[in-house]
Amino acid sequence: MRGGPDPCWHFHGDLCRIGAIPEVTGMDMSMKLIFEKSIAGRGCDLLPECDVPVAAVGNKFIRNSEIHLPEVSETELSRHYTELMKRTFGVNDGFYPLGSCTMKYNPKVNDEVAGLPGFAEIHPLQPVGTVQGCLEVMKLAEEYLCEITGMEAMDFQPAAGAHGEFTGLKLIAAYHKERKDTKRTKIIVPDSAHGTNPASAAMSGFSVVNVASTKEGYVDPEELRKVVGEDTAGFMLTNPNTVGMFDENILELTKIIHDAGGLNYYDGANLNAIMGLVRPGDMGFDVVHLNLHKTFSTPHGGGGPGSGPVGCKERLVRYLPTPRIILKDGRYEFAEKPLESIGRVKAFYGNFRVVVRALAYILTLGGEGLRNASENAVLNANYMMQKLQGIFDMPFSGHCMHEFVISLEQLKQEKGVSALDFAKTLLDYGMHPPTMYFPLIVHEALMVEPTETETKENLELAVEVYKAVLEQARKEPEMLHQSPAKTVIGRPDEVMAARNPVLRYQF
């Protein structure tokens, strides 16, 4: 851990707790876990006397061990969540330019629609005749998202981006397998890729081949030609790429893969830059995943729920997860499973209400609105980038798309202030830090994605804050090792957490 011991963290037994101890009284006022607040017999429910005959439950269904759930009053429960909320930072708290994560503002109308009883109070096993509207939502969302991405069909089962990658790669595997093209075992991934790309490829049973980026951050067609061959199953790419540049060689790159007999996979994490402007399907991609929770505006971070639908071109449609929704004689139904399908990847139909929110977002903005959103995302990123140009070192200059990358390598060498120190200091200004140490090809990287939902004034304020922090880093570098000073939690001991994770409360 850098910067010495942190007053806000201490260890109590094997439990790590948050908060400082008032030195005067010696009382421990740190935040307690909900389990620590539990008192046997307390609860939040008031149930009337049972007025129906009690039926016996078979022995094989009866639980033998204690269930170990926290028992607290409703007041305590409510305060617990409020206490947690005060310790987090979300889009509703302030500027949140987390690169590659598209932390845009989520219009409240999305939540309002997703909360309608017809969407919120249904059961996944209800007869389809009683949930026709829900099936229509999925079908409509599929149609619009296919139009936006240039795909033929889309499936909503995957619960988030990496799950979508896994599913998409399984489609590629199924395609080669059905053609008995079993030597295709390799997935090509650029060295600037999201870490999930090689991980998903490995999870899907492929081996990974890295292709080096040019110093401008693009995939070099010549380098790609060197690594393709009879063993190429596919190529994974995000465009704009992870340094925020649009790869103008994209048609050549996807053709190299197709000519070699492989398929192209589009990582939709950066779709927010191109909605309504250019479509992955037209760039030569055969499979895409989208991150509905990012691009199509639903609250995310902290583990979900997300939605990572997978779209594909005609030749892959029959491998999609089942059941598929079809319209038959004016009625929506779940279609029979085609034999070639890879099967289910999640229980039921994915995180349905995230799809509802995404559809609400699409219908609110319309085609023109979506294009405007992307244009403004690109404009905002460029505005901030230009304002910081010449002050910060930017390894990839020129115009960016929806995000840009700063390198603090020089600051680290001269003053010992790292990207981590810089990021932590931004918290004291009420701003969430950008993504740090990504992409891996840039040292001491900060990756800034302002999104389209920030005002010009907010961007200008952020620019002033970044400049002020840089100034402080040069004048009093020691201070930055200690920051943040104003947050409830200072610097969590990430190393201790990774080496000795305590993931379960045992009692």
Next chain:
Amino acid sequence: MKEYLYTKSHEWVQFLDEKTARIGISDYAQGELGDLVFINLPEVGDELVAGEEFADVESVKAVSNIYSPVTGTVRAINEELLDHPELVNADAAEAWFVEVGDIVGQVDLLTEDQYKAEL
């Protein structure tokens, strides 16, 4: 003491004799990675190929591949590192990853001075 030679990808190799060597990562590499939290090593008997990855290390920042400077067979692994990855941060030259025997090839290696000039 046997000389340390280096690769451009920041591994060190120390030849114990013509056919046997120990491999680790450079002090510069451990500094760049930051505190290591996990190390994944090959197994005794695995064949390593010069220039190809044989291990990976995880820091709070990222997971990084470690490339073998030599072609040969793993004779021993430093099992202590599996439970104590911080030993690499404490003394990278001392914290060997694997010992390789039957060495039949190697990548271009740099002397300590040449390596430092590259940094």
